[in-house]
Amino acid sequence: MSTVGLSGLGAMGAGMAQSLRRAGHTVHVFDVRREAAEAFAKEGGVACANLAELGAACDVVISVVGHAAQTETVLFGSGAQDQGCAAHMKPGSVFVMCSTVDPNWSVALEARLQAMGLRYIDAPISGGAARAASGQITMMTAGQPEAYAMAEPFLNAMAAKVYRLGDQAGAGSQVKIINQLLAGVHIAAAAEAMALGLREGVNPEALYEVITHSAGNSWMFENRMAHVLAGDYTPLSAVDIFVKDLGIVLDVARASKFPLPLSSTAHQMFMQASTAGFAKEDDSAVIKIFPGIELPKGQA
Incomplete structure (x- = not known):
């Protein structure tokens, strides 16, 4: 039986580690927050002191961190080569990369790992924290x-x-950035629609009920505008995630001289x-850029 490890116990990574444990695997974990790894280990599993x-x-080894630079740190450390996990992985071991990154960076990473005798799966993820905890995420993967x-x-x-x-x-990262294009545009459009409703004096709960049962609905409207109605901007996926992800989308399109007017906006x-x-x-806080509206405060 192969052994599995996971680095990055954030909103997605913690749920993914729980799903692995629930499936009967002994899961080794590392997080820069030592207490997060130790809390996971108390319920079963192994907390590693370092990468x-x-x-x-x-x-x-499955990496669930925020971006390409953090993935580099997981693999190669922030200074000496032996601080990361790559130099200590056995030949033939597999590194599974779950972050949203530039596809060209992922291609280059595969070549670097192959030169070290390691295998690689380009495997960005989608679904949110709740689906991660229940083992129901979507993985967009490519590898040998x-x-x-x-894996x-x-x-x-x-x-x-x-x-x-x-x-x-x-290939996995290419599909993921297209997903993020749609996700980001849908959140921005949902916020704009709700903001207009608030500006015009429409009851926000009634608007939400009607839209979520009408042709204008989207998964992002239904999910994110529930956060707005609750007045809860606890970051399940933060505003800066879409600053990063839509930035990657635009960089890729710019290299191909391909116009993306909605993504740019x-x-x-x-x-x-x-x-x-x-x-x-939470990324639903993009609604806060609209002037002259009073946002719901949720339950006191």
């Missing part, structure tokens, strides 16, 4: 068959859908929310 220990202990042969039981434990999109890295909306002080709030 080197995680890499040495596991045949499959040998990597899947080792597949763990992927299936974490996800309701594991899409295999190609034998080389990059949505990116500017999230940028405005971020610079206005809402960077770490």
Whole structure:
């Protein structure tokens, strides 16, 4: 049996680790917040003191961190090479990368790991914290068959859908950034619609009820505008996530000289929310950029 480790016990990673444990796997974990790893281990599992220990202990290492730079730290450390997990992973081990990144960066990472004798799966994820905790996320993956042969039981434990999109890295990340294009635009549009309703004096609960049962609904409207109605901007996915992700979308399109007018506008909306002080709030806080509206305060 292969052994599995996971780095990054944030909103998504914690739920994914729980799903692995629930499936009967012994899960090694590392997080920069030592208390998060220790809390997980108390319920079953192994808290690793550092990334080197995680890499040495596991045949499959799953990285669930915020962006490419943090993924580099997981693999290669922030200074000396041996601070990360890559230098300590056994030849033939698999690194599963779950962050939203530039597809070209993912392609280059595969080559770097292959040169070290390691296998790689480009595997960005979608679904949110609740689905991560229940093992129901979607994984958009690409990698060589040998990597899947080792990692597949763990992927299936974490996800309701594991899409295999190609034998080389990059294909998973390409699909993920298109998903993020839609997600970001839908959140921005949902916020704009709710803001107009508030400005015009429409009862927000009634508006939410009607829209979620009408053709104008989207998953993002239904999910994120519930946060607005509750007045709860606890960050399940923060404003700055879409500053980053839509930035990647636009960078990729710019390299191809491909116009993305809606994505550009949505990116500017999230940028405005971020610079206005809402960077770490839930991404539904993009509604706070609209002037002259009184937002619901939820239950006291």
